[in-house]
Amino acid sequence: MTAFDAAAEFDRQVRTLLDRGHPEAAGLTAAEFGALLAPLRETVTERGGAAVAVAPEEGRVPFVLVVTREVVPVERAVALTTLAGRTKPGVVDRHFADGDLIRFTPTKEVELPDAHAYVLFDVERGEEFCGAVPEDAMAAIADRGRTPLTIEEGIALVTQYPAALAKNKCFSLGGSRCGDRRVPAIWISQNAPKLGWCWAGNPHSWLGMASAAGRAAAGT
Known part of the structure; x- marks a missing residue:
């Protein structure tokens, strides 16, 4: 069995x-965008243990590079996603009112290590929580010492691993909230990813809760 190469990934x-x-969505050149991410390479290659030692699976991946909305607006980032084997771009659900997305920010329990780009480690799409009430799923994730994903992190997961978003295995993003009962989520609609939201107390058989072991900035 070939060892997983974190640097190559x-x-x-x-x-x-x-x-x-x-880069275009960020208003940067390819070189400028690459320079933003380059310091994270050492963070990945020096991070020991299972977080980067296991090859990606459909529902669990060792790490994902996250670029925040400070660099690429959420709407633009969603439009750059597709499903595995498809070309139709992702969309934002119409139930987000104008200006609504900006209100969905990381919860007080979620501390982003960098405002622009960082690494998310040991990411799971959380299909075990399909059919669970989102609030209960978030509590279970917290009990395990893990963290729910933010909107940007969910988009990053689908961007890098389109197969992670699969029929009946879509996921909520409980790391971003706006102060009400809505929990953002990514699911499949008309052969494309869709960023929407569901109520915190409503279970859905096709919607789990994505989580990660942690986050790290360059140099950490």
Whole structure:
């Protein structure tokens, strides 16, 4: 069995972002965008243990590069996602009112290590929570010492691993909230990813809760 090469995976994720048009969406050149991410390579390669030692699976991946809305607006980032084997771009659900997305920010329990770009480690889409009440799923994740994903982190997961978003295995993003009962989520609609929201007390058989073991900035 071939050992997982974290450095090669880092380089692949950078290429994916470049190829999908993230520099243009950020208003940066490819070189400028690459320079933003380059310091994270050492963070990935020096991080020991299972977080980067296990090859990606459909529902669990060792790490994901996250570019925040400070660099690429959420609406633009969603439009740069697709499903595995598809070309239709992702969309934002119409139930987000104008200006609504900006209100969904990281919860007080979620501390982002950098305002622009960082690494998310040991990411699971959380299909075990399909059919669970989102509030209960978030409590279970907290009990395990893990963290729910933010909107940007969910988009990053689908960007790098489109197969992670699968029929009846979509996921909520409990790390971003806006002070009410809505919990953002990513699911499949008309052969494309869709960023929407569901109520915190309503279970859905096709919607789990994505989580990660932690986050790290460059140099940490």
